[in-house]
Amino acid sequence: MLHKLKNWLNPIQLPQSDDFIRRLPSLVIGEGMLHRGNITLLEYAIQHLPEQGSVVEIGSYGGLSTNLITHLLQKYHKNHLLFNCDAWIYEGYKDHLGESGPGIDGRDDVSRTDYALYLKNAFVQATRFLHPQRLPHSFHLRSEVFFQKWQQNSPETDLFGRTVTLGGPIALAYIDGDHSYEGAMSDFEHTAQYLVKNGFILLDDSADHLPFGSAAMMREIKQDRRFRVINKNPNYLIQRVG
Numbered sequence: 001m002l003h004k005l006k007n008w009l010n011p012i013q014l015p016q017s018d019d020f021i022r023r024l025p026s027l028v029i030g031e032g033m034l035h036r037g038n039i040t041l042l043e044y045a046i047q048h049l050p051e052q053g054s055v056v057e058i059g060s061y062g063g064l065s066t067n068l069i070t071h072l073l074q075k076y077h078k079n080h081l082l083f084n085c086d087a088w089i090y091e092g093y094k095d096h097l098g099e100s101g102p103g104i105d106g107r108d109d110v111s112r113t114d115y116a117l118y119l120k121n122a123f124v125q126a127t128r129f130l131h132p133q134r135l136p137h138s139f140h141l142r143s144e145v146f147f148q149k150w151q152q153n154s155p156e157t158d159l160f161g162r163t164v165t166l167g168g169p170i171a172l173a174y175i176d177g178d179h180s181y182e183g184a185m186s187d188f189e190h191t192a193q194y195l196v197k198n199g200f201i202l203l204d205d206s207a208d209h210l211p212f213g214s215a216a217m218m219r220e221i222k223q224d225r226r227f228r229v230i231n232k233n234p235n236y237l238i239q240r241v242g
């Protein structure tokens with residue numbers, strides 16, 4: 001009841017009309033993972049992107065948010081590079097209860113390894129199909145390792161076979177990987193090290209009512225004077241001010 005009242009008081013701001021964005025969720029895997037409110041927040045951040053820095057996405061899954069971000073970068077004529085990573089691991093609903101078997105969701109005939117490979121292949125296929133001229137620099141890495149390489153300015157070969165040097169300033173990060181408190185905090189702190197002034201972070205599953213570690217973390221970040229809240233929809237978009 002309280003939840004319904006909160007939704008009524010703070011209705012979600014939906015994305016502006018854009019036929020490609022309307023089409024995307026039925027074209028690329030991941031509709032269940034991408035809150036529609038995040039689309040509006042990403043669109044705002046990309047329209048107001050600082051000139052310097054790259055865009056970083058943690059957690060790419062089947063490519064829905066990656067192709068959305070790439071589309072928005074093109075739409076607003078932003079030449080920023082997009083770097084992203086995913087560990088492509090299966091995350092079971094009951095893993096945290098220690099109930100993990102070899103298969104997915106009660107289906108022992110569908111292995112976790114095959115599931116992860118299916119999603120990674122889907123990511124590559126969708127991205128090649130939709131943005132062949134503007135492929136992101138994508139890496140099959142856990143975010144901790146991705147940020148280590150970012151710190152080392154390490155040259156790496158991405159999933160599309162191009163060698164690129166990681167590192168440097170970040171203008172926008174979409175953090176949507178490990179939603180535990182420790183995982184989200186690690187991604188947030190790593191990003192904060194490189195985030196330019198007026199740069200943005202959108203933290204998925206940070207909405208006030210959610211039971212995830214990422215939401216608990218956001219309650220702490222709201223006290224962090226380096227950042228201001230731009231909007232919550234219901235997840236938080238924050239901007240570096242100091």
Ligand SMILES: C[S@@+](CC[C@H](N)C(=O)[O-])C[C@H]1O[C@@H](n2cnc3c(N)ncnc32)[C@H](O)[C@@H]1O
Pocket residue numbers: 029030033034058059060061062063064065066085086087088089090091141142143144176177178179183
């Ligand atoms: C919610 S999904 C991402 C959805 C995607 N951003 C979208 O909207 O289309 C979370 C992803 O994070 C990945 N992940 C979980 N922990 C990770 C970690 N430590 N490093 C990198 N990726 C991680 C999972 O493999 C999963 O694909």
